[in-house]
Amino acid sequence: MNQLQLWKDTGAVSLSFDDGSASQLEIAVPTLNQFGLYATFYINPRTETDLAPWREVGLSGHEIGNHTVSHICSRNFGWSNQKSLETTSLAEIEDDILLAEQHLRNLLPEQTERTFCYPCYQNHVGEGLYRQSYVPIVAKHFPAARGTGEAANHPDLTDLHYLTSWIVSGWMSGNDLIQAAKAAMAQKRWIIFVFHGMSPEKPSMWDPASYYHGGGFSGEEFEVLCQFLSHHTEEVQTNTILNVAQQVRQWRATK
Numbered sequence: 001m002n003q004l005q006l007w008k009d010t011g012a013v014s015l016s017f018d019d020g021s022a023s024q025l026e027i028a029v030p031t032l033n034q035f036g037l038y039a040t041f042y043i044n045p046r047t048e049t050d051l052a053p054w055r056e057v058g059l060s061g062h063e064i065g066n067h068t069v070s071h072i073c074s075r076n077f078g079w080s081n082q083k084s085l086e087t088t089s090l091a092e093i094e095d096d097i098l099l100a101e102q103h104l105r106n107l108l109p110e111q112t113e114r115t116f117c118y119p120c121y122q123n124h125v126g127e128g129l130y131r132q133s134y135v136p137i138v139a140k141h142f143p144a145a146r147g148t149g150e151a152a153n154h155p156d157l158t159d160l161h162y163l164t165s166w167i168v169s170g171w172m173s174g175n176d177l178i179q180a181a182k183a184a185m186a187q188k189r190w191i192i193f194v195f196h197g198m199s200p201e202k203p204s205m206w207d208p209a210s211y212y213h214g215g216g217f218s219g220e221e222f223e224v225l226c227q228f229l230s231h232h233t234e235e236v237q238t239n240t241i242l243n244v245a246q247q248v249r250q251w252r253a254t255k
């Protein structure tokens, strides 16, 4: 970025996409490329055919991040036939993370570093007395990782291995996201938006699916956000989570 210094002069925005859906390839990637913006895509590398299209996305400058192979979440979601975090050990979660890492390195050896994303924003295994954080395992293998939570990330204070994020629902508008970005810009913080599916049309506010995974964020509303970000590069840097995390590390080291 020109002569501007992150944190001194500007805040930062990262656009992140979870679970590697086809709608992200069809709607989000072309829009980002049109506006010259780089984003982070957290995928679950299961088979080679799933992965092939993401190689091109990675080669064009977007970050392809690790979202584990098995995407294990709390059993409270009630998903049948799936392993749950309550019955997973730290060693098993590490194996799942490293298997994904191996697949991603094979897919895109050109990208030597990547960040991690906690499936369902959950960073623990076990329950009750035996519940343990797996953040230290993630911190051993990655420069940064995305969770979710309260305020946008403060460059000095945030835990780089459980970055907070803003979960985008389908009923929100591009302008809602612009307002959130402006608040982060005013405070010189780093806001990370979380998208799941993308949808050609804006879903109804009353569609329960629009509140969570797969609800889809409208491609048109996404364009509104991208246009704003590409027109305000003097006030806000839009970059991958990896690239901003590296700048935070450098900034902390020189303070």
Ligand SMILES: [Zn+2]
Pocket: 018, 019, 067, 071, 119, 120
């Ligand atoms: Zn996910």
